[in-house]
Amino acid sequence: MEVIITEQILTTDGIPLKESLKKAERNNKIRAFFLVFPLLIFIIITFVVPIGDMMLRSVDDSQINTVYEKTFEEYKKWDKSKDELPPESVYKALFLEIAYGDKLQLGRALTRMNYSKSGWKSLIKKTQRGIKKIVKSGEEPLSYKQTLIDINENWADPTFWYAMGQMINKQTSIYYWNAIDRTFDQDQNVVMQNEDRRVYVSTWIKTFKVSIYVTFFCLLLGFPVAHLLASLPLRYSNILMIFVLLPFWTSLLVRTTAWIVMLQQNGVINDVLVWLGILSDDGRIQMVYNQTGTIIAMTQILLPFMILPLYSVMKVIPKSHMRAAQNLGAKPTIAFIRVYLPQTIPGMSAGGLLVFVLAIGYFITPELVGGKDGQLIGHWIAYHLKTTLNWGLCSALGAILLGIMLILYWLYNKIVGIDNIKLG
């Protein structure tokens, strides 16, 4: 019998091996895809879309562009170096768009305009009334420019026209600058906000400070607990574990309110201290409605997130290591520092990252116990979301928060390595 030698490897049936393999694997691949499909859709709907929408919103400036479409078109033709004020065509377009534009959209655009320069709101409102009269009277203005300036002299103020320049693009970075207390001046340069409007940078710093404190205290308090959990016999450690997890099963509101009861000036802790004679009755310490309260309450609430990763790492460190270190001549403290501690680093860093990331975006607890100086950045996000409806700024603050987390994650991966993380 003749044997045909080919380069291709064939299966017993004579089909090329690669083709046969592909065929065999195809069904599995399709099945796998359909199994993951619902989850994929879920993730897209609940994660990718909202976060993407938030990111877009933080730079989006299209609403005002639809309202003043013609005006902005004409505005772009204005040569600022030649004329001090825009040409007649810009005034005409503006007049017509205010006169015949959708009232609701105009109103919405007002809020946006005020971010670029305060005074827009009243200017437009007054102009709207003036134009209304003129339209009613039926006569067509000879010079739209003069008419508008007659209605309100601010239309002769170039600073308003310069401020309009910030809005003519469909994207804007103003929200991001606002989120760090900066804004544009009339020449579109980035400058500091007015002193009385600078709140975000200090809040960002405070957010970081509180998060670092909380992470540090969680580590300080969580380490011994985790160590105890890992070294006790199982039946005791199970009971202790319930105490660690108990806060998870209690409403966040209940826990936070409990802290108010504990910490307030006529609260349990102050009462006890006064009763013990450590404090005088007038010397009661203010422990809640300030940064201290925020730190205390957040530490307690986030503690389990530190303990659990630490515990899972400590549990697998053999007890013989400490013994070996001592046997080799190291005193218990040195054995602990040089042999035990380095092996807990994956747990410490995982817990630290987890607590820090949760702390930096924390809202409810600082809101309730933070008082005036214990508010974190989450407070401003909620404030703009609900009160001022400045969703652009909201989104920018949120996006910055997201960016910080991604940077932290990247740093963590660089320094510790993400494979080293151990969450349980």
Add this chain to the structure above:
Amino acid sequence: MNNNIESFVKFEKIDKSYDGEILVVKNLNLNIDKSEFVTMLGPSGSGKTTTLMMLAGFETPTNGEIYLDNQPISKIPPYEREIGMVFQNYALFPHMTVNENLSFPLEVRKKSKSDIENRVKKALDMVELGDFGNRFPAQLSGGQQQRVALARALVFEPRLVLMDEPLGALDKNLREQMQYEIKHIHERIGITVVYVTHDQSEALTMSNRIAVFNDGVIQQLSTPDILYEKPENSFVAQFIGENNRMTGTIKEIEGDFCLVDLDGGGIVKAMKINVNSVGEKTQLSVRPERVVLKEESSADVNTFNGTVKELIYLGDHIRARLNVCNNEEFIVKIPNEGNINIEEGSNINVSWDAKDIRALDFN
């Protein structure tokens, strides 16, 4: 035994209990000489590891005192005892390289940098791992880790080295190879070794003396050959090597020998070891290789007729399971001299010397 000054390690009336109810070590007295290799051998739960841990300082004796070099050491913490130890799972520090692991005991002793380097190199060369200094323990095989652990226990020149089942995690071939290696290192540097194992062949291979533990008590402390040849009680006979057991009652005592009436029928003449009086129950022990096959039957003493139940070919010898005196588990090792012609089911005569069968306590 009578001279305190000579023994390097001395356990004196040691009792140990963890819960106040059960003694895991009972009245332990043990002397170990300098440069000796002593193995504590016993089944799990026999108290051998506890004894070792007391010597290392991780457990405190409930009663009694341990002397090292004539010093009581109960009050000395483990890190000041200058005792090296190889742990069961090596306990190498995973975040340190081999070099760092070996430097650790020297660094905590504040040795100079060049001294540390020298000693680490010497120790690594000793276990033939000179090129592995920069690896992490996880990058080494089990046998290599074992050697690193050994080097680490020796690098600071301890007064004494303890080993807690150090070869337990290795496969059979490697285990045998390491046994010889440890034995040779011991011979070369002449350090005192206390070794714990439950593997009798390991103990027999390496030790100068073996202490057989059971139930918290040393059953017999002796050199390997005496332990095998002359077990003093039925536990030791049973635990070390293979052993044919027969039970019976003492019928007559004549000097060093006694006549035993077997439960399965027949009378055996045996060495009298730890039986005292006529009428006592006894357990007889004879090694399979001391039993000889005889073709023709005779009425000699200690000769019995048996049926071959099973033959297992093992190359150098053949293992035959016989029914002798109604004992179905009677094993005979027949050396393979090229002329074995017995078959399963055939009748055969077995016999042994009265010196080779020992009348021990009954349990």
